[in-house]
Amino acid sequence: MQPSGVPAGGPAVELVGRRDELAILDRLVDAVRAGASRALVVRGEPGVGKTALLEYVARSAAQCRIARTAGVQAEMELAFAGVHQLCLPMLDRLERLPTPQRSALSTAFGMTAGPAPDRFLVGLAVLNILSDVAEERPLLCLVDDEQWLDRASAQVLAFVARRLGAESVGLVFAASEPSEALAGLSTLVVRGLRTVEARVLLDAVSTGPLDPRVRDQIVAETRGNPLALLEVPHGLTAEELAGGFGLPGAVRLSADIEATFRARIDALPDRARRLLLLAAAESTGDSALLWRAADRLGIGPEAATPAVEADLAAFTTRVRFRHPLVRSAAYRSGSLRDRQQAHRALAEVTDPQLDPDRRAWHRAHAASGPDDDVAAELARSAGRAQARGGVGAAAAFLARAATLTVDPAQRAERALGAAAAKIQAGAFDGALDLLAMAETESLSDFQRARAEVLRARLAFVSSRGSAAAPLLLQAAQRLESIDIAESRATYLDAMLAAMFAGRLAVGASVLEVARAAASAPRPHGAPGPPDLLLDWLTTHYNEGYVLAVPALRSALAAFDDDMPAAEQLRLALFAATAAYSAWDDERLHLLTRRYVELARATGAITDVPVALSAHGVALLFEGDLLGAAAVVEELQAAQDATGSSLAPYAALGLAALRGERDKTSALIESTVREVTTRGEGNGISVARWAESVLYNGIGDYRKALDAAQLAAAFAPELAATNWALVELVEAAVRGGASEVAAAALSRLGEMTGASGTEWALGVGARSRALLSAGATAEHLYRESIVRLDRTRMRAELARAHLVYGEWLRRERRRTDARGQLRTAHDLFAAMGMTAFAERARRELNATGDTMRKSAHAVDDKQLTAQEAQVARLARAGMSNPEIGARLFISARTVQYHLSKVFAKLGISSRGQLDRALPAEQAG
Numbered sequence: 032m033q034p035s036g037v038p039a040g041g042p043a044v045e046l047v048g049r050r051d052e053l054a055i056l057d058r059l060v061d062a063v064r065a066g067a068s069r070a071l072v073v074r075g076e077p078g079v080g081k082t083a084l085l086e087y088v089a090r091s092a093a094q095c096r097i098a099r100t101a102g103v104q105a106e107m108e109l110a111f112a113g114v115h116q117l118c119l120p121m122l123d124r125l126e127r128l129p130t131p132q133r134s135a136l137s138t139a140f141g142m143t144a145g146p147a148p149d150r151f152l153v154g155l156a157v158l159n160i161l162s163d164v165a166e167e168r169p170l171l172c173l174v175d176d177e178q179w180l181d182r183a184s185a186q187v188l189a190f191v192a193r194r195l196g197a198e199s200v201g202l203v204f205a206a207s208e209p210s211e212a213l214a215g216l217s218t219l220v221v222r223g224l225r226t227v228e229a230r231v232l233l234d235a236v237s238t239g240p241l242d243p244r245v246r247d248q249i250v251a252e253t254r255g256n257p258l259a260l261l262e263v264p265h266g267l268t269a270e271e272l273a274g275g276f277g278l279p280g281a282v283r284l285s286a287d288i289e290a291t292f293r294a295r296i297d298a299l300p301d302r303a304r305r306l307l308l309l310a311a312a313e314s315t316g317d318s319a320l321l322w323r324a325a326d327r328l329g330i331g332p333e334a335a336t337p338a339v340e341a342d343l344a345a346f347t348t349r350v351r352f353r354h355p356l357v358r359s360a361a362y363r364s365g366s367l368r369d370r371q372q373a374h375r376a377l378a379e380v381t382d383p384q385l386d387p388d389r390r391a392w393h394r395a396h397a398a399s400g401p402d403d404d405v406a407a408e409l410a411r412s413a414g415r416a417q418a419r420g421g422v423g424a425a426a427a428f429l430a431r432a433a434t435l436t437v438d439p440a441q442r443a444e445r446a447l448g449a450a451a452a453k454i455q456a457g458a459f460d461g462a463l464d465l466l467a468m469a470e471t472e473s474l475s476d477f478q479r480a481r482a483e484v485l486r487a488r489l490a491f492v493s494s495r496g497s498a499a500a501p502l503l504l505q506a507a508q509r510l511e512s513i514d515i516a517e518s519r520a521t522y523l524d525a526m527l528a529a530m531f532a533g534r535l536a537v538g539a540s541v542l543e544v545a546r547a548a549a550s551a552p553r554p555h556g557a558p559g560p561p562d563l564l565l566d567w568l569t570t571h572y573n574e575g576y577v578l579a580v581p582a583l584r585s586a587l588a589a590f591d592d593d594m595p596a597a598e599q600l601r602l603a604l605f606a607a608t609a610a611y612s613a614w615d616d617e618r619l620h621l622l623t624r625r626y627v628e629l630a631r632a633t634g635a636i637t638d639v640p641v642a643l644s645a646h647g648v649a650l651l652f653e654g655d656l657l658g659a660a661a662v663v664e665e666l667q668a669a670q671d672a673t674g675s676s677l678a679p680y681a682a683l684g685l686a687a688l689r690g691e692r693d694k695t696s697a698l699i700e701s702t703v704r705e706v707t708t709r710g711e712g713n714g715i716s717v718a719r720w721a722e723s724v725l726y727n728g729i730g731d732y733r734k735a736l737d738a739a740q741l742a743a744a745f746a747p748e749l750a751a752t753n754w755a756l757v758e759l760v761e762a763a764v765r766g767g768a769s770e771v772a773a774a775a776l777s778r779l780g781e782m783t784g785a786s787g788t789e790w791a792l793g794v795g796a797r798s799r800a801l802l803s804a805g806a807t808a809e810h811l812y813r814e815s816i817v818r819l820d821r822t823r824m825r826a827e828l829a830r831a832h833l834v835y836g837e838w839l840r841r842e843r844r845r846t847d848a849r850g851q852l853r854t855a856h857d858l859f860a861a862m863g864m865t866a867f868a869e870r871a872r873r874e875l876n877a878t879g880d881t882m883r884k885s886a887h888a889v890d891d892k893q894l895t896a897q898e899a900q901v902a903r904l905a906r907a908g909m910s911n912p913e914i915g916a917r918l919f920i921s922a923r924t925v926q927y928h929l930s931k932v933f934a935k936l937g938i939s940s941r942g943q944l945d946r947a948l949p950a951e952q953a954g
Contacts, residue, residue, distance in 0.1 A: 046083055047235075047257070048228030053087060055219055059201055060092045063169045068195035070202040072177075072213050075221035077356050078258030078288045081205035084221065085173045088203055095169045095201075098161075102179030103314040104359070108427035109388065110416055111139045113184030114157060117172060124163045129912045132156035139183070144418065150183070151639065154190035155916055161191065162198040162921040169199040177206035177213065181424070185212040192216055196924030223255025233260050258354065262291045292360040295341055302334040304364060305373075307344060311362035312373045312393075316349040324376040371397045388412040388428075395431045406435040410445065417452070426452035430465055443472040447481055454489050462489055480509040484521055491528050497710030499528035501538035504547060515552045522548040523565050527605065533712025534745040545572035560589040560598065564605045571612075577785040583613050590622060600629045600638060607645045611753065614783065614791035616652075616823045623649045640666055640677050647681030651688055654825030656863040659685050661900045665918065678702050678714035683721035688728070688826065690866020695725045716742050716751035723758035727765075728866030730873075735762035736771070743775065753782065760798040761834070772802055790827070793818030797831045800838070808838060829858035833871050845878040852878065894935060901928040902936075906944040 046053065052073075059069045073081050089097050100117035118140075125133055135148035136156035164170050174180070174188060189212035192202045204213060224232060229250040253259035296304055306325060313321050322332070335346040343361075344352045352358040362370070378393035391408040398405050409432035416424035429449035436442040446469035453462035466482055466489075474482065487502030503525035510518035526548065529541035549569040554562050563586040571579035590599070590606050599606075603626035610619035623646035630638040647662035663682050679698060686695040699718045706714030719742035726735035739762050742755035756779040763772035776798055783795030793815050800811035812835035819828040836851030852875045859868035875881075894902060897918070904914045911922040911929075918925075933939060936947040 046080065046087060047232045048224040049080065049084065049087075049221075052084060052219060052221060056084060056088050056203075057091065059203070060088060060095065060171070063092075063171060063199055063201040064094060066169075066197065066199050068198045068200045070192035070195055070216050071204070072209050072216050072218040073203060073205045073221060074209055074218055075207065076223075076256065077207050078256045078354070079221050079223060080257045081207075081221055082175055082354070083257075085175055085203060085205050088171060089173060092169075092171050095171045096164065096167075098164075098170060098172045100172075100174055100180075100184075102174075102176040102181075102184075104179045106314045107179055107181050108392070108424050109181055110183040110424040111153070111181065111187070113174070113180040114153075114187050115140050115184075117174070117188075118157060118160060121160050121164050124160050127163055128156050128159055129916065132159060132916070136160075138418070141415075150186060151190070152916075153183075154187045154194070155921075157187055158191045158194055158198075158921045159912070159915070161200045162923045165199040166923070169201075171201040171203065174202065174204045177204040178208050178210055180210070182210075182212075183424075185210045189213050189216070194920050194924075196920055197927035198921050198923050223253070224257060224260075225255065226250055229253075229255040229257075229260060232257060256288070259288050259291075262288055288354075289356045289360045292343070292354075292357050293364055295343065296357075296361055296364045299337050299341065300334070302330050303337040304361075305369065306330050306334040307338055307357075307361035308365040308369055309373045309376065310344060310346075310350045310352070311358045312370065312396075313350070313377050315389075316351065318346065318348060318350055320377070320380060321346075321350055323380040324373070327376040327379060328372065371399060388415060388424075391428070392431075395435065398435055401437045402435050403437050406432040406437075406445070409435070413448075413452070426455075426461065430461070433465070433468065439472045440475075443469045443474055443478055446472075447478060447485065450482075450485050454485065459489055476509065477513050480506050480513060480517075480521075483509065484524075487528070488524070491524075491531075497532040497535050497537045497712075500525055500532055500536060500540075500544060503528055504539045504544055507551070508547065511552055515554060518551060519548075519554060519565055520561055522551060523561055523568075523605070526565070526568050530608075531711055531713050533716060535707065535710040535712035535715070537710065542572055545569045549573055560586070560594065560602055563589050564602060564609065567609065576612075576782050580613075580785045583609060587613060587615060587618055590618070596629055599625070603629060603638075604641060604645065607649075614753070614786045614788045614794070616788070616790045619649050620653065620823055644677060644679075644681050648684055651681065651684045652826055653823045654829065654858070654862040654864070656685060656688060657899060657903065661903075661918070664897070664900070678706050678711060678717065680714075680717050683718060684724070687721040687725040688862075688864050688867075690725065690728050690864070690869070692725065692729065695721060712745065713751060716745060716755065720751055720755045720758065723755065723762060725866070727758055727761055728864065728870060730870050732762050732765035736766045736768060739763075739775075740771070743778075753779075756782075757794055757798060760801060764801040769802075776802055789818045789821045790824055793822065793824075793831065794827060797827075797834060801834060812838060825858065826862060826864065829855050829862065829864070830867065832858065833867065833874075836871070837874055840874055840878050848878050849875060849880045853880075894932060898928050898932050898935070901925055902932045902944055902948055905929060905932075905941050906948055 055071075059071055062069050073084055075081050089099075098117055098120065100113045102113055106112045118136075122140075125137065128136065131149075132152050132155050134143070134145055135152035137143040138145040138148045139153045161170055161172065172188075177185065177188075180188070188202065188204075189210075192204075192213070193216070195202065204216075206213070209218075223229070230246060233246055233250065250260070296307060299307070305328065309324055309328065309330070310321055313324065325331070325334070332346075335344075338344050339346065342353055343357050344350060352361070365373070374393040375397035378390050378397055381390040381393060383390050387408075391405070391412040394405045395409055409428045413425040413428035413432065416428060426449050429445050429452060433442050433445040433449055436445055446465045450462045450465035450469065453459070453465060462485070466485060469478070469482055483502055483506035487499045487506060490502060491499035503521055507518050507521035507525055510521055522544070525539065525544045526541065529536055529539055529544045533541070545568060548565060558566065563582070567579055567582040567586045570582045587606070587609050590602075603622065606622045607619065607626060610622050623642070626642040627639070627646050630642040643662050643666040647659045647666065650656075650659040650662060659681060663679075663685055666681060679702060683695065683698050683702065686698055699722050702714055702718045706712070706718075719738045722738035723735045723742060726732070726738060735758065739755050739759035743752055743759050745752070756775050759775040760772050760779060763769070763775060779798055780795055783791035786792075796811045796818060797815035800808045800815060803811055812831065815831040816828065816835065819831050822828070832851045832855035836848045836855055839845075839848035839851060842848075852871050856868055856871035856875065859865075859871060900918060901914055904918075911925040914920075914925045915922045929941075932944075936944075938944065938947045
């Protein structure tokens with residue numbers, strides 16, 4: 032019988048009290064053997080038996096290949112260390128990967144030099160390597176102590192776990208406190224043994240008679256923790272176990288297993304204890320390296336014997352501690368001087384060419400005080416980590432470098448650099464600590480301004496709320512006399528932060544920022560794209576939309592020329608906002624698509640969700656709801672991978688245009704609650720715009736009117752105001768609020784007339800027609816249709832046909848009405864705008880043209896959302912790896928979906944997709 036909680040050895044045996052847990056693991060293994068993929072998080076307190084359950088999986092998974100990795104506290108700052116350990120035996124498959132994925136993975140693992148790899152590409156590369164291995168034999172990946180994995184590895188493996196499909200791959204994580212990256216994955220919570228089973232285990236490991244009352248006390252106070260049940264008896268005498276005096280007071284029974292291990296380590300001979308400390312500091316388990324370092328400390332091989340006899344560690348080809356808590360206890364057992372000596376010895380025997388970063392890390396822990404030489408080495412390690420995309424590692428190296436730097440100015444500079452890296456890595460608390468450290472020094476004016484910018488950016492990226500704009504405004508003003516270009520760039524950031532804060536701004540509204548930016552010093556020489564964008568925004572907010580149109584056109588034109596990728600990426604969200612404001616449908620499509628491509632290509636992980644959101648909303652106006660749905664799904668994968676939070680703008684619009692009342696309402700409620708908490712007023716406007724779209728589609732114009740008025744209430748908001756005014760005019764006209772409609776039309780007409788694009792003029796004509804009568808109304812309806820037909824905006828075009836058809840029916844021109852309403856209905860149905868299609872159907876029925884309600888029942892010939900996405904991309908000529916890269920799934924899962932598509936559509940090849948794919952799936 033195998034005690035639960037102890038890494039097992041020998042043949043497979045039953046674990047005490049784990050029947051339910053083993054059944055779940057057996058089902059996972061069976062599914063993987065059968066060709067499916069599964070991911071599971073095994074969660075429980077230290078010592079509860081998570082490692083033993085992983086060992087059970089390894090033993091019971093006959094015919095499966097096993098791959099392992101484990102988190103180690105000492106390696107938490109070394110980017111991709113955990114995933115590298117997992118993939119190392121499989122790197123012979125590297126050449127089979129698509130070039131971008133191969134380059135990203137080899138750079139992440141330090142095998143080649145190159146730009147910082149896109150974290151998504153690294154994740155896809157790992158997913159495809161695992162899938163490729165599983166082609167030959169089902170694969171089970173076991174990840175122990177996930178809570179101690181480096182951040183990059185945790186994110187990559189969590190990404191892989193969420194994208195598993197039909198690869199025959201299983202991923203089982205064990206963690207006492209799983210990282211945020213695993214949130215939402217299926218979880219098996221492992222608790223202490225029940226009383227009866229705990230007694231059985233305790234009796235099985237006791238070497239002498241055990242008094243029932245003592246046994247029950249041990250079971251109660253250990254809460255059934257298996258490792259505690261095994262360790263506690265080591266601290267009790269035979270008399271105490273048999274019920275002798277002194278048990279309650281002499282020995283404190285608790286679940287603090289590490290303290291128990293610490294006591295056993297302290298009882299070892301000095302050299303055995305120091306050897307364990309050295310092994311704990313050397314996280315790779317490299318025996319050869321360990322013994323070289325031990326030799327420098329005068330510790331010979333005989334020192335291992337007491338530690339092995341005490342069942343604390345094994346010293347074979349690799350060093351393995353009995354339990355991670357033994358490693359922790361061993362490291363803590365030494366004094367600070369002991370630990371420094373251990374790290375110094377390890378640094379001396381670590382090859383500076385093959386493993387310079389680990390050597391630098393050991394040297395840093397060996398330092399007893401400031402040391403510029405070590406600090407410089409850490410700074411070089413930070414540069415290498417940054418190049419591999421290990422932002423967290425770079426931040427850790429720079430933070431340690433800062434503490435070891437002698438010169439105050441250089442110390443502050445390194446602390447600021449570490450804070451910037453911490454922000455990029457999402458370690459916001461650490462960034463605040465480093466900023467505080469930098470600000471204790473005598474900073475230069477430029478450094479002081481830089482610190483303010485970092486504080487502001489920290490506030491913005493962590494919540495996109497109202498706290499960032501005042502800080503950025505203050506920093507921009509400080510920089511005016513130091514660096515004009517940097518000052519204007521910071522003003523631009525302040526504008527973006529204030530625009531997100533919108534109606535919830537506190538301390539620096541968008542109008543206040545615009546006034547300050549307008550009086551700031553002008554750039555030297557010809558203005559660049561950032562200057563043109565800032566000029567447009569300041570003119571817009573200070574003088575109004577009409578007077579800002581020339582500056583708006585100049586800013587957009589700057590993006591028609593070649594521009595460095597880094598600058599394009601930094602300005603992409605501004606450019607997309609400008610295209611919305613200009614009602615420029617072609618540039619909007621191009622700029623938002625380019626934003627997504629740039630974010631992926633440059634590895635700007637934090638930009639990917641924002642870019643996808645911007646492009647998804649553009650696709651909604653184009654009527655490409657299927658494409659928008661694919662973007663929303665991809666956006667969710669991106670947010671899962673990055674851990675970012677962003678108001679679900681695209682998902683809100685998609686649900687509203689589809690007429691999904693319950694889903695839209697739930698999204699609106701959660702969005703308004705969240706954005707109000709963090710001060711993101713723009714999120715309120717978009718949520719209420721989506722609500723007005725939903726109810727205009729359903730035909731509940733009173734609710735649409737209320738929502739649209741809320742959405743349009745804050746005039747300074749850019750794109751959201753444009754969208755909301757269009758909905759407000761229609762809802763007010765249909766709801767009988769003629770004065771509200773006229774006021775909204777006045778605001779809208781000023782913008783659409785000044786813009787002059789076909790999209791703007793088409794929407795403007797449609798809105799004016801709603802308030803007009805007779806020949807004027809008909810002329811405007813026809814003008815709207817003609818103009819919108821020249822744009823990409825098919826959703827707007829369909830709505831123009833709808834309102835024209837409704838007007839014709841009220842004019843009793845039923846035949847003419849039927850033609851417009853049928854066109855509207857067919858367009859809506861093809862796009863998936865179900866509520867608007869139903870509104871058109873009701874109007875058609877009112878003309879006497881009976882059209883049955885569209886059926887929404889899903890039969891076995893219809894495609895699922897993911898099958899439709901795969902089919903659509905295959906129809907466009909993309910290969911399986913290309914489709915996998917787009918949808919964040921493996922090439923094997925793409926083929927699995929295609930096989931189901933072929934079966935449902937009754938075809939046998941990609942070439943037949945063009946004729947067989949239903950129109951609503953073809954987009």
